[in-house]
Amino acid sequence: MAKIAILGYGTVGSGVAEVIDTNRSLIEKRIKDTLEVKYILDLREFPGDPNEDKVVHDVNVILEDPEISIICETMGGNEPAYTFSKKALQAGKSVCTSNKELVANHGAELIALAEKNKCNYLFEASVGGGIPIIRPMNSALTAERVVEISGILNGTTNYILTKMEREGARFEDALKEAQDKGYAERNPEADVEGYDACRKIAILSSLMSGKTVDFKQIYTEGITAVTPADFSYAAKLNMTIKLLAMAKEKEDGYLAAVAPYMITKENPLAGVNDVFNAVFVKGNTLGDSMYYGRGAGKLPTASAVVGDVVECARNFGEHLPCLWEEENVSLKDFSSAKGRFFVRVNKVDEAKANELFGSVEKIYLENYPEEFGFMSGEMTEAEFEQKKAQLSGFVSRIRLKD
């Protein structure tokens, strides 16, 4: 019998118990064993909950129980999750987590610790919720040199941007609706400023490079400055705006960024709406591939955690390969990144814009009579900033996805 513990009985943790209950017979067939949730660690009590008798308040009860072979860490945050995970792995107990922050901060170290102790540190649920992306990268795309990952990795911001596109809503109003519906937190900073997507692309780009991408080095820009006017221009161009988290292998190193991008409607990411997430992966022989699904939510995320539990149960005493070393990748300076920009400028500066950006097609919208927009040619971020500084009538810019 496989006995497991759940650390943190919040949304995802209670979802783990629910997914196991719902699909128990199928799961047990797949692991060729029975599966029991023996403990739930939480500070709270859960009177009336079907699992109330499993709740413990001392993690050592779990760590010291030799029957427990797998631990689901669904607490979130760095501590005490980090300490608990380390102790579990040191005791040879596999850890399956949805904790993107901890994985982004200490993934390589915890994987190495798992390898040393012949167990596993699995984190399918930490990126893209229910979308299988970690395991495809680790065990399916293994003939590939992955050269680009770009994803819609945050459901809250995608919901807001979809709302803005479809209804012409302002950011503030779309955010409020997302909060009312429970898609956005009361303090929405981690989502709308791109911090959440940044942790996730740090994880994916670490797997891509095999080394550690420090999320603090990733250029990160949120969606708070995106306006209905931007969407009006995008519509005119048969494009839309998405918060993309990207990592690319360039000839001279890796580049990573989180920012709103204008993308054509032909891009498969353009059709990813509402709270859905998608990860686009380009390999050197595979070409383009994409993985799409519910990027968050209780059951989808829990399903990914339980999928990891199945992998651990099928591979007791064996460490599954995951190439992610502790050594840091040095990212290329984002100011050297080349790209094109959609730029909005006040008409007073039209001559100057012509001088700086050359002959570009201009777009004029009836609703915004004081300004115009255009797509720039290719230039580095630094070059763009330098031109922008010379435009007193500069309104805004959004990067164009190549």
Added chain:
Amino acid sequence: MAKIAILGYGTVGSGVAEVIDTNRSLIEKRIKDTLEVKYILDLREFPGDPNEDKVVHDVNVILEDPEISIICETMGGNEPAYTFSKKALQAGKSVCTSNKELVANHGAELIALAEKNKCNYLFEASVGGGIPIIRPMNSALTAERVVEISGILNGTTNYILTKMEREGARFEDALKEAQDKGYAERNPEADVEGYDACRKIAILSSLMSGKTVDFKQIYTEGITAVTPADFSYAAKLNMTIKLLAMAKEKEDGYLAAVAPYMITKENPLAGVNDVFNAVFVKGNTLGDSMYYGRGAGKLPTASAVVGDVVECARNFGEHLPCLWEEENVSLKDFSSAKGRFFVRVNKVDEAKANELFGSVEKIYLENYPEEFGFMSGEMTEAEFEQKKAQLSGFVSRIRLKD
């Protein structure tokens, strides 16, 4: 050192050698071993080819060489691939295949044989080319009860339908262009009649049910009857037409079909164009997910084969779980399947159509003045056929994806 053989040095087989050469250092890092293509089995010689000295004409050279632990079967067709695969597995050599026909015909038997001989029969490349779908189903979506799979599984027909949608082309002309570009074979029957997609959905629905879905029992309808007029109606309805291969778990059994469907532009499959493939998977706790990529082509397909080689090399002497038993699933009779239909009828029969289908909104197109179209309510296939028989002015029908 992992030594492998390639059976069949055609498009995919030579791609396998090329992918290994291209990404050798990464692949060897992932398997923690060196990897060598020792033999290539083919009837032909390949003078001037970098691998010409590896070509053998007798499969026994490979089967009897104890150094060979993994065989890539990229011959296609049932025989001699079936006999060779069986002999290889009996000798404890893992087989990685792109051969959908053989997998659809004998998948369960070959998996059982692999399990018995502590090796693997892997077939990621048999469905969706380079798209990881088999491994996600076998080792990621393992907490799920998969209740629906629907996919665009044939690149040739998707190319043709995309062409028809975008350019108003007739089927015959779009097919000819696909043939000229090498996307369709001179004898296109297997693609355009849906037989290829049928084999692939048989494989996926077998993995979904854990038993064998006999492809011969799957209702299969190709795209040869789809016309520019159908696309005109679809455009009017903000929909498009795709050849879908579907399998669903119903309360009273499984249902499977291959047929052209009208789908809304909101459906993520609607944005899958040209030769791209996509597989949509719905799980009972995960909800919707989708896997997208190049469904065919030399290198994408070869990449999937080599990904399987990596799995085998990482798991020598160990059988990876794949729940697919030989016992047949009895599919529900397709005539009992419920759905809605887009119907075109000659105006002479308008009164009769009203009588049979009730108050439905009719669509009239200027270019087709003699007829009208409408979306029916929900009914079984049998009920529809019965109504259709009473319409002397019946023109055509396309199923609507729910």
